[in-house]
Amino acid sequence: MAQIRRADEGDWLLVQQVRLRSLREDGDTLGPSLAREEMFKEAHWRMRVRSSPTWLALDDDGAVRGCVTMIVEPGSPEDDRHVVSLWVAPEVRRRGLGWALVDTVRLAAIEDGARTVSLWVEDDNHAAVDLSIRAGFTRTNERHALTRDPSRTEERYVLRLG
Structure with missing residues (x-):
């Protein structure tokens, strides 16, 4: 399993x-x-790492195998933290790394005083839908067409923090 650590500004090249x-x-x-x-x-890239908490998943050799970023999404409630840029390298998928990255954001959001964590998932991204549901996110039925491809849609999912 990879080690997950928060990136700092000096990690800008790894994040890039x-x-x-x-x-x-x-x-x-x-x-x-x-x-x-x-x-x-x-x-x-340095500004991006400074302004939005980002975590890297590194294997034993120091290779980055995944990442996730947490933001306050414009227009969302102040006590919501939003997951963006969640990605796991194809060669290590289906081994729990996506789950660990989502859990890292969940714990950081709780520490930051958030009451919810949200994310957008494209309707046809079945692996991401499955991960989100298994991680405790619920569907909101809040949907919109993608700007880059209006024939595709995505839905907002929310995880309520206890």
Whole structure:
């Protein structure tokens, strides 16, 4: 199992590498444009790590095998924390790493005083839907079409924190 640790500003290159890899391999389900994010400079990646808690999953050799970021989503309640950029490398999927990354955000959200954690999942991303439901998230029936592909939709899921 990989070790999960919070990234600091000095980890900006690791964050950049795993983010760009995730977009290369799973860009159709992650959304943002690979070409756009490839243009980001070091200052942008450092700012991203400073402004939004990000965790990296590293294997015994120090290779990054997954990541997740927690934000306060614009327009959401102040006591909600939102999961973005959740990704697990294909070679280690279905081994509990996604679950561990979601749990890391859940614990950080509780520590941060949040009452809920939310995330958006594309309707046809069955693995992400399954992970979300198993992790205790509930469907909200709040849906919208994707900007990049209006023929596809995503739904918001919420986990209430005790």
